[in-house]
Amino acid sequence: DTEVTQTPKHLVMGMTNKKSLKCEQHMGHRAMYWYKQKAKKPPELMFVYSYEKLSINESVPSRFSPECPNSSLLNLHLHALQPEDSALYLCASSQTDRDPYEQYFGPGTRLTVT
Amino acid sequence: DAKTTQPPSMDCAEGRAANLPCNHSTISGNEYVYWYRQIHSQGPQYIIHGLKNNETNEMASLIITEDRKSSTLILPHATLRDTAVYYCIVRALEGGATNKLIFGTGTLLAVQP
Numbered sequence: 281d282t283e284v285t286q287t288p289k290h291l292v293m294g295m296t297n298k299k300s301l302k303c304e305q306h307m308g309h310r311a312m313y314w315y316k317q318k319a320k321k322p323p324e325l326m327f328v329y330s331y332e333k334l335s336i337n338e339s340v341p342s343r344f345s346p347e348c349p350n351s352s353l354l355n356l357h358l359h360a361l362q363p364e365d366s367a368l369y370l371c372a373s374s375q376t377d378r379d380p381y382e383q384y385f386g387p388g389t390r391l392t393v394t
Numbered sequence: 395d396a397k398t399t400q401p402p403s404m405d406c407a408e409g410r411a412a413n414l415p416c417n418h419s420t421i422s423g424n425e426y427v428y429w430y431r432q433i434h435s436q437g438p439q440y441i442i443h444g445l446k447n448n449e450t451n452e453m454a455s456l457i458i459t460e461d462r463k464s465s466t467l468i469l470p471h472a473t474l475r476d477t478a479v480y481y482c483i484v485r486a487l488e489g490g491a492t493n494k495l496i497f498g499t500g501t502l503l504a505v506q507p
Contacts, residue, residue: 284437311493322481322497323438336492370437377493380426385437 284386286371292392295361301389303354303371309384311377312354314346315370317388323370329354330377361393398482403502406476412469414501416482419463425486427458428495429467431478438481438497441467472505479503 284305293299303312310331315323328336329348343365345357354371368390372383399417406412418427428443442449442456444465449456455468469476481500 322499323432323495325494325496328492328494330492336494372437374493379493380443382428382440382443383438383493383495385439387437388435 284371284373284384286386286389288389289387290390292394293358293361294394295363298357298359300358301356301369301391303386304352305373305384306352307373307384308351309373309375310351311374312348313372313383314354314356315372317368317370328377335377358391363393366391366393398484398498400480400482400498400501402499403504405504405506406472408474408505408507409471412472412476412503412505414467414480414503415464416467417464418482418484421462421484422486425484427456427465428483428485429454429456430481430483430495430497432481432500433475433478474505474507477503477505
């Protein structure tokens, strides 16, 4: 199984809402990532988790709060977002964060903030 | 990580080989060349990577010049399903470098019937 799953596929939320994005993989990977992709732009790294610990935060605003409850799950908690946060949020995983091998990406969650 | 330069778009006829160039003139000796692609509204998909030697897998071939300043991704028999944005990424792995992908703007490959 080389699949990374993400739920929900689509999410519409107001600026005062709290919501969460979920990512799951069962490949035994110990590194997991969140990327943000605006329309017609390349993906941009947000966070890296290595062995369930946050290892990189690319200066992401605190209204985005990642969580890695176990080695298979990665969440992104959203609170008080702005309309400019509307984007495709991609999750990825790899064997570790220190190897030359590929990252496997999920299909993404398309987020619209109203 | 070294910066890459790719043409913004290319066309290819179905069934023909697609040759996608990437310039990485500032690449250093410990940096790998990776290729990913992103089909519309999907997550990026790994294609291939290499350090110095040419590489081939079931999806594509990667040709790296001897001076390593440029590379070409070859899709031998392009199909309509290969229409996607192709990203060339250069990154180092030695010294404990984190598996961090810095995507450039990529090349939109349009395969024509």
